[in-house]
Amino acid sequence: MSPPLRLPSWTTVVPLLAILTLVLVLGRELGPILVGGLAVLLGAAVLSAVHHAEVVAHRVGEPYGSLVLAVAVTIIEVALIVTLMVSGGKEVATLARDTVFAALMITTNGIVGLSLLVASRRRGTAHFNSHGTGAALATALTLAVLSLVVPTFTSTPGPEFTGPQLVFAAVASLVLYLLFVSTQTKTHRHVFLPIDEGGEVLDEHHDDPPSARAAWTSLALLLVALVGVIGLAKVESPALEAGVRAAGLPHSFVGVLIAMLVLAPETLTAANAARRGATQVSLNLALGSAMASIGLTIPTIAVASIWLEGPLHLGLGALHMSLLAVTAVVAVLTVVPGRATRLQGGVHLVLLAAYVFLAANP
Incomplete structure (x- = not known):
């Protein structure tokens, strides 16, 4: 008697269905019913991406698992930005700035705040390694200031760089990001691992990790799902x-809404890690995504600007710079002790809410 036929799981079917649907609907007029159906499929693709990211993370361990998802999402996000910039339009000049800043606020306030709130609700206090998290935060804030604040105060008219200034910002961003990745994965990997209340490294998984074949399959399906989401x-x-x-x-x-959709897989993965008590994994995801969003986007935009027409406005206005400054101060105060309560999580979430509200009511 032959064994029963095993149907593929929904996490395998949904990414492929998302890509197939994407091919079929590109360039078509969408009615209300089709828009609603695509929204449901989009949500399923996000959940599928989260599942496959966790499989890969289980196989490779931390901090590599967080790095895989952060870089994968950011590469596709960068491709989307460049594609939209090539298509032209009056909003192109500020598209890169708006997208990067939205991602920065969502990661440093939204994902961080949600992770701290989830972890502290279950255990009273969320514990993490302040050395690794502090290094990640310092790098993310440096990248943000160099790429999004400095252009506002240069001598050029408008919040933009000159050619040589843009080259410097691009090279500096890429060098800083690569230096951080080397520190996170090689020289100081131990300070980016999840810890318990006593500072001991947590054993996150008590079951056997997935096989190499299953991990490679999940990595491929993760990339497919992310392409489908974007x-x-x-x-x-x-x-x-x-x-x-x-x-x-x-x-x-619109950029805020799209950034929320793009970062949904990382948000859910970070919340799941916080629920398990691995707050460090959540913070690795949040701050790693913030760095990748800047460190990979700015160099790519600098290269793309060679053939793109029109100005490239990267500098933030006074309102957004004030939100960035408050975020920086609050984040430093959150990270330094190496532990946080639901209060710190709530403060970060309120800052995100303020950003979203002021984006809707500038």
Whole structure:
């Protein structure tokens, strides 16, 4: 008697279905029913990406698992930014800045705040390694200031770099990011591992890790799912734009919504890690994504600007710089003790809420 036929799991089917659907709907007019169906598929693709990211992380261990998801999401996010910039339009000049800053605020306030809140609700206090988290935060803030604040104060008219200044910012961003990755994965890997209340490294998984074949399969499906998430988010963006216009919101708010969709896999993965007590994994994801978003986007945009026409506005306005300054101070005070309560998580989430509210009501 032959063994029963095993059907592929939904986490295998959904990424492939997302790509197939994306190919079929590209360039088509979408009705309300189709828009709703794509939204459901988008949510399923996000959940599938989270599953496969956790499989890969289980196989390779920390901090490599966090790095895989952060870099994968950011590479595809960068590709989306460049694609939209090539397509042109009056919003192209600020597209890179708006996208990167939205990702920065979502990661440093949204993912960090949610992770601390989830971890502290279960255990009273969330514990993490202040040395590794502090190094990640310092790198992320340095990248943010060099790429998003300095252009506002250069001698050029408008919040933009000159050619040589853009080259310097791109090289500095890439060097800092690569130096951090080397520190995180080689020279000081131990300070990025999850710890318990006594500072001992946690054994996250008591079961056997997945096989190499299963991990490679999940990595491939993770990339497929992420492409599906980004592609479906782009397809859904006209409907989002129409909804934003109908609500009387500024066009830049579309970037906030798309950034939330793009970062949904990392947010859910970080929350799951915090629920297990591995707060360090959550913070690795959040700050690693913030660094990757800047450290990979700015060099790519610098190269793309060779053939892209029009100005490239990277400098933030006064409102966003004030939010960035408060975020920096609060984040430092959160990280230095190496432990946090639900209060710190709540403060970060309120800062994200303030950013989203002011993006809707500038």
